[in-house]
Amino acid sequence: MNADFQTAAELLVICRSENIPLSEAALRREALEQACSRESLLDKMREYYRTMRDSIRRGLAIKATSPSGLSGGDANKLWHYANSPHPLMGSALSRTMAYGFAVLEHNAQFGRIIATPTAGSAGIVPACLLSLEETQGLTEDGAARALFTAAAIGIVIGKNACFSGARGGCQAEVGSASCMAAAAIVEAMNGTPDQACSAAAFALMNTLGLVCDPVGGYVEVPCVSRNGMFAVHSFLAATMSLAEARCVIPLDDVILAMRDIGRRMPRSLKETSEAGLATTPAGLKFHPSKKGENFQPVLPTATRLNDNMSMG
Amino acid sequence: MISAFDVIGPAMVGPSSSHTAGACRIGIIARHLFAGTPREATIELHGSFASTGTGHATDRALVAGLLGFAPDDERIKDAFSQAATLGLHFEILSADFGEDAHPNSARLTVKGENGEDHSLLAASVGGGMVEVREVDGYTTSFGGQLETLLLWHEDKPGFLAKVTALLSCVEANIATIRTSRKGRGAEALSVIEVDVPLPDDCLSLLAKISPTRTVRHFSRLP
Numbered sequence: 001m002n003a004d005f006q007t008a009a010e011l012l013v014i015c016r017s018e019n020i021p022l023s024e025a026a027l028r029r030e031a032l033e034q035a036c037s038r039e040s041l042l043d044k045m046r047e048y049y050r051t052m053r054d055s056i057r058r059g060l061a062i063k064a065t066s067p068s069g070l071s072g073g074d075a076n077k078l079w080h081y082a083n084s085p086h087p088l089m090g091s092a093l094s095r096t097m098a099y100g101f102a103v104l105e106h107n108a109q110f111g112r113i114i115a116t117p118t119a120g121s122a123g124i125v126p127a128c129l130l131s132l133e134e135t136q137g138l139t140e141d142g143a144a145r146a147l148f149t150a151a152a153i154g155i156v157i158g159k160n161a162c163f164s165g166a167r168g169g170c171q172a173e174v175g176s177a178s179c180m181a182a183a184a185i186v187e188a189m190n191g192t193p194d195q196a197c198s199a200a201a202f203a204l205m206n207t208l209g210l211v212c213d214p215v216g217g218y219v220e221v222p223c224v225s226r227n228g229m230f231a232v233h234s235f236l237a238a239t240m241s242l243a244e245a246r247c248v249i250p251l252d253d254v255i256l257a258m259r260d261i262g263r264r265m266p267r268s269l270k271e272t273s274e275a276g277l278a279t280t281p282a283g284l285k286f287h288p289s290k291k292g293e294n295f296q297p298v299l300p301t302a303t304r305l306n307d308n309m310s311m312g
Numbered sequence: 313m314i315s316a317f318d319v320i321g322p323a324m325v326g327p328s329s330s331h332t333a334g335a336c337r338i339g340i341i342a343r344h345l346f347a348g349t350p351r352e353a354t355i356e357l358h359g360s361f362a363s364t365g366t367g368h369a370t371d372r373a374l375v376a377g378l379l380g381f382a383p384d385d386e387r388i389k390d391a392f393s394q395a396a397t398l399g400l401h402f403e404i405l406s407a408d409f410g411e412d413a414h415p416n417s418a419r420l421t422v423k424g425e426n427g428e429d430h431s432l433l434a435a436s437v438g439g440g441m442v443e444v445r446e447v448d449g450y451t452t453s454f455g456g457q458l459e460t461l462l463l464w465h466e467d468k469p470g471f472l473a474k475v476t477a478l479l480s481c482v483e484a485n486i487a488t489i490r491t492s493r494k495g496r497g498a499e500a501l502s503v504i505e506v507d508v509p510l511p512d513d514c515l516s517l518l519a520k521i522s523p524t525r526t527v528r529h530f531s532r533l534p
Contacts, residue, residue: 030316035507044317051323068367107326110369110389115329117319117439122329125320147320154319163319164330164438166360166415172438180319217364219327270415271360273367 003029008156008197008251015193022183022193023145026152045144048114052103052126055113059102066108070220070286075101078228092135093232099127100228108220117154117163120170120212120219121177123227125150128181128234132188142188149187150180153200153251160252161259165212166271168262174223174230175207175258179251181234186241198247203237204254208261211269213276216286222277315457322440322534324383330416331361331368334436336388337533338418339377341444341456342432344530348425350378350400356407359415361436371404374418378402382534383440409433414443442533450492450501456533458487458505466523467493467500474521479506482514499525 005011005025014025031038060079065072078098082091103123107113116125129146132138138146157163157176165173182203183196191199207230215221241247249257268275277283324333343350355374357365365371369389376391379398387394395402409417414435421431433446443455447462454460465471472491479486484506493500509531519527 026316033313033315041316045320048320048323110325110327110386112323112325112384112386114321114323115333115440116321118329119324119326119332119440120328122326148316151316151319155314155316158314158319158439162438164416164436166330167438214364214367217367219368267415272363272415274363 003032005029005156006159008153008200008255011152011156012193012197021149021187022152022196023148023187026148026155029155030148042141042144045147046140049129049140049143049147051112051114052116053130055106055111055122056099056102056126056130058111059104059106060098062102062105062109066105066218066220068108068216068218068220068286070215070218071105071108071224073105074224075099075105092131095134096127096131096231096235097228099130100124100231101224103127104219104224104227108218108224116150117158117176117180118165118173120165120223121173121227124174124177124231124234125181125184127228127231128185131231131235132185136189138188146184146188149184149196153180153183153197156251157255160255161262168258169265169270170210170212170226171204171207171258172262173212174226175204175210178207178230178234178237179204181231182237182241185234185238189238189242191242195241195244197251199238199241201247201249201251201254202240202245203234204251204258205249206233206237208254208258211265211276212271213269213278214271214273215278215283217273217278218286221283313457318439318441318457322383324440325386325388328368328370329440330436330438331365331370332373332388333383333440334416334442335361335370335373335418336377336381336383337440337442337456338420338432338434338436339374340380340382340533341377341434341442341530342420342422342430343378343380345430345432345447345462345528346422346424346428347528348428350422350424352423353378353400353402354421355402355404356419357404358407358409358413358417358419361416361418362406370418374420375400375402378420378422384534417445447501447503450494452490452492452501452503454488454490454503454505456530458507458532459484459509460530461504461506461510461518462528463502463504463518463524464526465500465502466525467495467497468523471521471523472502475502475504475518478514478517478521479504482511484508484510484514
């Protein structure tokens with residue numbers, strides 16, 4: 001029996017012919033490859049989900065700033081805002097954001113997290129699942145299943161593109177996480193495998209081109225807020241799919257576009273902190289090379305940026 | 313082969329899967345090249361590892377791995393002081409391995425007890441996954457996702473036949489195998505990945521196969 005799949009199209013063929021959801025396809029593939037029981041695999045995912053919840057709980061409690069001074073305390077603020085009388089767009093939105101922030105703030109303070117698929121994007125899937133637990137009654141077993149849904153999509157991305165910010169920019173990290181989470185949400189809401197893949201496509205196509213330009217080289221600005229915001233983005237993509245919005249570019253094509261854009265993206269915008277936010281006047285204050293005083297920004301300084309704007 | 317747990321996981325201490333967890337795993341592999349404990353290490357960082365390594369604790373994670381700490385060990389942040397306590401001297405340098413090198417690459421040149429020394433060139437390829445590119449100057453390719461066997465030996469006819477025969481006796485299915493040599497009949501390194509843990513007596517027999525010089529092995533990385 002061949003349970004492996006290279007593309008979303010192959011994954012969907014398996015799901016349709018066996019009449020199973022994406023999570024089941026990922027679970028069967030894993031059980032076969034690792035020669036172990038489904039129950040032990042689900043147990044491990046359940047354990048991972050508990051660690052995720054724990055990282056959210058610990059992140060929400062953070063009040064002190066991280067060693068770099070770049071993050072800390074915003075998850076807590078969002079949480080309080082979510083519980084205020086009239087939070088903008090309802091409390092679920094700011095809670096979901098708070099959860100994404102929390103994981104990354106905990107991560108920035110050397111806390112224990114589950115890389116999903118990377119540490120810099122580790123807040124998105126957990127934030128979505130905890131939000132589903134609170135608003136839709138997702139159980140712990142359901143969350144373990146949803147992590148296999150996310151894994152199914154992640155396996156396809158890993159085989160056809162990559163998760164590394166240094167090779168593909170932020171679209172490969174946060175884009176992939178958001179893509180995986182969107183599919184997990186749809187399946188948890190009883191959507192079909194096709195709908196789950198459409199949600200994944202919607203999420204990823206709207207993160208294409210996202211660069212990795214972390215201030216000071218730390219996984220904090222913009223990473224912390226980006227995890228909160230793109231957790232919400234996953235819900236937006238899932239909403240589109242559940243509403244049966246038309247998916248013109250299938251997931252496999254979007255993944256190839258992501259790989260192509262990642263290859264064309266300049267090295268300075270791929271986790272080197274040599275351009276973008278990292279080399280803005282405010283960002284440079286946190287640049288490690290500031291100490292050496294010989295750092296030359298690759299892309300526009302504030303002055304040159306203003307020149308360009310006046311020309312436009 | 314990407315596992316669901318490569319995508320969801322590893323459990324790790326922040327801040328970066330490639331720059332912290334992956335770096336720690338590279339350090340762990342380097343430690344496994346030794347029978348004893350690493351005592352001195354020169355760590356060269358290339359590309360993004362060099363430019364953003366400090367902020368991502370890449371340096372501390374590589375040292376933590378050399379000390380044998382797992383990627384989710386909360387002592388990683390204190391790896392430098394732990395190294396002082398545990399007797400590992402290290403220096404960390406910035407280097408340029410050229411355009412072809414993966415942006416997250418590190419070269420570790422390590423001395424152990426009894427004058428044993430090894431070098432390792434490896435890349436952290438995303439999500440905590442790693443790829444070893446060179447061991448002691450031999451080109452190779454493995455990621456620590458399976459039971460891994462390293463055999464330093466002379467390049468002689470029939471060597472691999474004896475090794476694979478022994479592995480077949482213990483029903484260890486070979487996933488990958490790669491031999492690299494310095495020249496015909498000269499020194500060589502074979503790296504074999506197998507699906508199941510190898511029994512101790514199998515390992516001691518492997519060491520007796522002529523002309524094996526050294527055998528090291530390690531299990532799937534944490």
